[in-house]
Amino acid sequence: MKRKLSLFAIPYVIWMAIFVVAPVILVVLYAFSSKHGFTLDNFARMGTYAVVFGRSFKLALIATVVCLAIGYPVSCMMSREGPRFQRIAMVLIMLPMWMNFLLRTYSWMAILENNGLLNQLFQKIGLIDLWNQLFGTNLTFFPMMNTQGAVVLGMVYNYLPFMILPIYSVIIKLDPSLLEAARDLGADSVNVFRRVILPLSLPGVLSGVTMVFVPSVSTFAISTMLGGGTRILLGDLIEQQFTGGAYNPYLGAAIALVMMVIVVLCMWVMNHFGEGEEQAVML
Amino acid sequence: MKRGASVFNRVVMALVFLFLYAPIFLLIIFSFNAGNSNMVWKGFSLHWYGQLFHNRLIMQSVYTTLLVSFLATLIATVAGTFAAIGFYAMRRRWRSPLMTINNIPMMNADIVTGVSLCLLFVAFFGLWENFAVWFNSFGLFRLPTHLSMGFGTMLIAHVTFNIPYVILSIGPKLRQMDKNLIDAAQDLGCTWMQAFWKVVLPEIKPGVISGALTAFTMSIDDFVISYFTAGSSASTLAVTIYGMTKRRVNPQINAVSTLLFVAVLLLLAAVNIREARQERMAAQRQS
Structure with a gap:
């Protein structure tokens, strides 16, 4: 009788075939073709974009490490507080996720600008004068906007909750006994952490790392808004192939395919390290 | 020793929350700024709120965002519930590969999902054009030959990336359910449709609700996939804002952020107060 219920899945299986499987196949087809037919040219041309690949990976890796360095201790600290505090802290961490990330990134533009709020603050407290005297420079502001540091900051700011939530949800379930x-x-206490807490929280860490790294390496809005759009990332490169003046879906598909392979490799590595990240992904 | 560590912990957490919230509070403060800047305070005013409500573009995109999120959540929740039950009832041999495919949209970077759907829609429109021209040559009735991306394609994309989250939150509830319940219901005279409505659905209700909430959050928060599948005729708030920030600072964005923030805050507060009250009531009942 139970088997009859499996018929319920048929519409969704058809839906998946059209809107999940077919698009992936299309990306592969496009990646290996040009207007004139089959070609490997798209991948050959990718060498010219090695710099972009390198930069994307570097920034995403830095952002992931920073998120982990902040997120892990914070998750541990949160799990030691009272239940009421934890509930409120969880809401406070999830709340920004409900505001669109573009709005939050947009706010950083005003903070990091040359005559922006942070530079105004540094001016007020005399930090800029101090810097000038110490290093013999002649700055009127710290250039922060349109730097790679600003892009990393934007990534950390936007994706930090994705690191905290899975780690916290694993740590909170640790058996105190x-x-x-x-x-x-x-x-x-060092050994308790190293031998017990750390290995047991690894699934949460791995899922947090994936959830920060994947969107960071593929972002294009953050780098356009905070990075000034001159030093582009992989995401910008793909976006330009589809919407920009350099319309070339074939090349765009090829880069997207490479990104897809990277993500699958990441997942594969993660699956080898720890099981049970299924429930951590949920958050 | 313990005490000192705890104070240190609180300070660190306060700093993290400051980091998370300072930009949001700045947006809120400057939404009341009289001047046309996000950096210089020129006095209190509600000017930008007035402007916001007269801005057709922003109001239209707020409406589009809510509509697409609501519809996508509704469709994805219904479809996801049926699919989850179907997967649950399947043999493992079939279920595992299907679940892997189901996970693709969640695993993939948003930009890859968006771009691949964009390719699909463009390819389909190309085929459709050929077909419509061929069909119109019979002269029965005219099919539109030129289709383009818009609200419909965006809705399809949202449904596609929402369903996996619904399935993922219903799956565990199904596995927790006593397998004999369905058989018992049928022994007692239910048809299998009745067994579904009266037994399975009430059992998995919490999973359905949390799945719907996740789906709605994902839809509201999405920018990248909408950006690639909405074409030029429809635009969500995020897409509109992205276009605006490219040009220049516009304090109306601050006003719209503030309103959104307050709405989300109220919603989350309501949900949490309700949950806390339910827990208290459950605790009372037990004692």
Whole structure:
């Protein structure tokens, strides 16, 4: 009888075939063709964009590491607070995610601008004068906007909750008696962390790393808004092939394919490291 | 020792929250600015709110955003519920590969999903044009030959990336369910349709609700996929804002952010207060 219920899935299977599988196949087809038919030219041309690939990976990696460095301790600290505090903290961390990330990134534009709020603040407290005296420079502001640092900041700011939530949800489920047992058996706090907490929280860390790295490496809005659009990232490159003046969906599809392969490789590596990230992905 | 660590923890967390919220509060403060700037305060005014409500472009895109999110959530929740039940009832041999395909839109970078759907729509419109020209040559009735991306394609894209989240949140609830329930219902005279409505659906209701909430959040928050599938005729708030920030600072964006923030804050507060009250009531009932 139960098998009859499986008929419920048929409409969605058809939907997936059209809107999930077919698009992926199309990307592969486009990646290996040009207006005139089959070609490997798109991949050959990718060498010219090696700089963009390198830059994207570098920035995304830095952003991921920074998110992990902030997110892991914060998740640990949160899990030690009272239940009421934790509930409010969770809401506070999720709340910004409900505001569109473009709005939040837009706000950073006003903060980082040459005559923006942060530079005004530095001027007021005399930091800029101090800097000038110390290093013999003649700055009237710190150039922060349109730098790669600003892009990394935007990534960290936007994706930090994606790091905190999965790690927190794994740590909160740790059995406290495990930690007690470790202490009873003579482990000091460093060893409790290294031998018990860290390995057990690894699935959360891995899912957090994926959830920060994948959007960071593929972003185009953040780099356009905070990076000034001169030093482009992979996302910008794809976007330009589809909407910009340099309309070339074949090349765009090829880059998208490479990105897809990277993501699959990431997932594969992650799956090898830890099981049970299924529930962490949920958050 | 313990006490000192706790104060340190609080300070660190306060700093993180400051980092997360400072930009949002700045947006809110400067939405009341009389001047035309996000950096210089020129006195209090509600000027930009007035302007906002007269801005056809922004109001239209707010409406589009809400409509597409609402419709996509509705469709995805219904379709996802049926699909989840179907997957649950399937043999493992079939279920595993289908679940892998189901995970593709969640795994992939947004830009890849958006671009691939964009390619699909463009390819389909090309085929359609050929077909319509061929069909119109019979002279029965005229089909439109030229289709372009718009609200419909965006809705399809939103439904496509929402369904996996619905399935993922319903799946665990189904696995927790007692397998004999369905058989019992049927032994007691239910048809399998009745068994679905009266037994399965109430069991998985929490999963359905959380799936719908996730889907709605994903739709509201989406920019990249809408950007590639909306064409030029429809535009969500995010797409409109992206176009505006490219040109120059516009304090109306601050006003719209403030309104959004307040709406989300009220919504989350309501949900949490309700949850807390339910928990308290459950605790009382137990004692």
